[in-house]
Amino acid sequence: MTAPASNPTELTEHHTTVTDPLTRPLLAELTYEYSTRYEKPVDLxxxxxxxxxxxxxxxxxxxxxxxxxPFEKDLSAGHHLETPTP
Known part of the structure; x- marks a missing residue:
């Protein structure tokens, strides 16, 4: 049996649009992911x-x-999560 986390993560839903400033980090990471995975510039x-x-x-x-x-430590250190290629 696993013990409960000492600092559980609280998630909140935010219904918004892609133009919301809160989306910038997500869209920047997606741009990086798509550009490096497909080795071409991406205009989302x-x-x-x-x-x-x-x-x-x-x-x-x-x-x-x-x-x-759980994965925040790796991202804050400047490491990107690797996605296996088929």
Whole structure:
């Protein structure tokens, strides 16, 4: 049996749009991921227009954490999580 975490992470839902300043870190990390994985420049606004993530056919949801996430230590040290390639 696993003991409960001493500092549990609290997540809150934030319904928003891709133009919200809170999305900048996420979009910057996605740009880095796509650019390095596919070895070409990526323009997320052109490839995935903001309109696709809004009503009536879409939504944009951020999960915001209060407290450390299990992988946060690696990211704060400047390490990016590696995704295995098929």
């Amino acid at each position: 606004d052109r490839e995935y227009p903001p309109e696709e993530f809004g009503p009536p056919g879409g939504a944009f949801l951020l999960l915001l954490s209060i407290g450390p996430l």
